[in-house]
């Protein structure tokens with residue numbers, strides 16, 4: 001019962017925060033439309049280069065990484081130490097080490113999660129339409145292991161790509177240059 005009392009307020013906080021975040025900036029955000037990217041969409045019965053059993057994933061990841069990467073969880077906003085890091089380096093998938101983002105594509109979105117306006121290599125991230133929580137969002141996944149990373153929105157910096165990759169810090173490892 002205690003767990004439920006914890007989960008419900010967390011959920012409400014997270015949900016209202018996602019909505020609040022969408023209202024920021026001058027960009028017009030259409031939550032009913034999938035964000036257009038150059039990434040490939042996940043295929044039906046997609047297979048991934050990195051294959052592990054569920055038990056192996058649980059063993060190789062910590063509990064929070066497993067919840068996010070393998071169960072499509074979301075970390076609480078403003079909790080990732082990676083959010084405020086702007087050192088030069090590469091952000092790799094915490095599940096398989098796939099190189100996903102560069103420090104050069106990182107920006108401060110104020111949303112509470114590490115944010116990027118571009119991926120290091122379009123091919124290393126795939127997308128999937130996510131209709132949970134009454135919204136249509138574009139989920140981003142690691143193309144090598146299928147790990148859930150976060151979502152991509154169309155309210156990123158207009159002088160760059162216009163995209164905002166909103167990524168769970170726990171799904172990433174930072175390798176400093």
Ligand SMILES: [Zn+2]
Nearest residue numbers: 093096142145
């Ligand atoms: Zn991966």
